[in-house]
Amino acid sequence: MGQGQQERVATSLAGTVSEEISASLAPVDAELERRYPGDPGTRQPVHTVYVPGDAFTADTIRSWGDQALVALDEHAPDAASFAAVLGLPDDLAEAVHDRVRAKLEREPIEDLRVDFEDGYGPRPDAEEDETAARAARLITEACEKGTAAPYMGIRMKCMEAAVRDRGIRTLDIFLTGLMKAGGLPDGLVLTLPKVTYPEQVTAMVRLLEAFEKAHALEPGRLGFEIQIETSQSILATDGTATVARMIQAAEGRATGLHYGTFDYSACLGVSAAYQASDHPAADHAKAIMQVAAAGTGVRLSDGSTNVLPVGPTEQVHDAWRLHYGLTRRALARAYYQGWDMHPGHLPTRYAAVYAFYREGFEQAAARLARYAGRIGGDVMDEPATAKALSGYLLRGLDCGALDIAEVARLTGLTRTELEGFAAPRRGDLTASAK
Numbered sequence: 001m002g003q004g005q006q007e008r009v010a011t012s013l014a015g016t017v018s019e020e021i022s023a024s025l026a027p028v029d030a031e032l033e034r035r036y037p038g039d040p041g042t043r044q045p046v047h048t049v050y051v052p053g054d055a056f057t058a059d060t061i062r063s064w065g066d067q068a069l070v071a072l073d074e075h076a077p078d079a080a081s082f083a084a085v086l087g088l089p090d091d092l093a094e095a096v097h098d099r100v101r102a103k104l105e106r107e108p109i110e111d112l113r114v115d116f117e118d119g120y121g122p123r124p125d126a127e128e129d130e131t132a133a134r135a136a137r138l139i140t141e142a143c144e145k146g147t148a149a150p151y152m153g154i155r156m157k158c159m160e161a162a163v164r165d166r167g168i169r170t171l172d173i174f175l176t177g178l179m180k181a182g183g184l185p186d187g188l189v190l191t192l193p194k195v196t197y198p199e200q201v202t203a204m205v206r207l208l209e210a211f212e213k214a215h216a217l218e219p220g221r222l223g224f225e226i227q228i229e230t231s232q233s234i235l236a237t238d239g240t241a242t243v244a245r246m247i248q249a250a251e252g253r254a255t256g257l258h259y260g261t262f263d264y265s266a267c268l269g270v271s272a273a274y275q276a277s278d279h280p281a282a283d284h285a286k287a288i289m290q291v292a293a294a295g296t297g298v299r300l301s302d303g304s305t306n307v308l309p310v311g312p313t314e315q316v317h318d319a320w321r322l323h324y325g326l327t328r329r330a331l332a333r334a335y336y337q338g339w340d341m342h343p344g345h346l347p348t349r350y351a352a353v354y355a356f357y358r359e360g361f362e363q364a365a366a367r368l369a370r371y372a373g374r375i376g377g378d379v380m381d382e383p384a385t386a387k388a389l390s391g392y393l394l395r396g397l398d399c400g401a402l403d404i405a406e407v408a409r410l411t412g413l414t415r416t417e418l419e420g421f422a423a424p425r426r427g428d429l430t431a432s433a434k
Contacts, residue, residue: 019155036295043398045111050121053131065108067343111151136177153189159200198249229260244292261303302330304339328353357396365410390421
């Protein structure tokens, strides 16, 4: 056949075959959309800070930032010394140090949870009532003044029988206080700890439904995180992955799965000296969480380290190196969020995050630019890779590691275009790159 001639196209199947197959798969199509809606496309905080309910005050966020800055000034007063402690390459030292300081001055905490569980403990009912009401007032005032963290909320007590009523009452007081003060703020996050059975998740759903009805809120307005702190939350007695069933039991309200380093390790009998987020038991649990959450829109968070950067400089440096290494390890494994337990953890949290995004920034931007422009290179990227590349750049932008001007300069893309690559239609991910 000569060039320019139109190719003859022939088929063998009747048109009704395709229609019948589509009809037979319609329930599966609907199920895919319901169960696997994909990432919500909103900002995910790089960490969560837990503050006991009685310790939470109007200046907690600013105080943590100030304490972190004091630690930097005392133990690593300039870019070179900070880089030397963490092993940062020379070409990243200045950029990381300057951005860490700016972050601690501007937005030291991205996500704060006022804790009424382990960090607060059992208290007289009247005391916990008052503390819950105060938390609602302080969060409302912070939102009004513009001093709130992007995400804030509470961790209630769990759904186990001994503390169930107390947890429900605390949540009710807190949410009611927010409503009376003007409504639920953007960035509100609720955390349900020590979940063992999917039925406990269902109970939380019913509780939130009741509150929404009581205040004529839009159904589904309230979501919550599920803390994975027990072996039973990973593997049920019948051998199934409990965490996957928990996500479905949440009926679309689950926003995150948070790994509880110390409760989970203790549950498996790991001795205290080896309870850490890089223990093989932790890796196993988080791998199950990761697979269960993939595509559901439920996000993952790693746990914390209890080694605090306090004391003489050498001891602080050792703790910083540990925290930095654990954070970098988590980022490489796609756990983009973790817990921080002390103001001294903030410098290394942001240093690890900023180094992670800045060191791979130029390569990621170049690959995405080639993909967007259909330009060949030494790597054959597909839509799924373009999704990962754009997601990487967007996370870097959200946390302050990258600036939109430098991303636009190297990719030729706007933020809206980046978001389009990060959230392709489902069918696009199964198609090959053209």
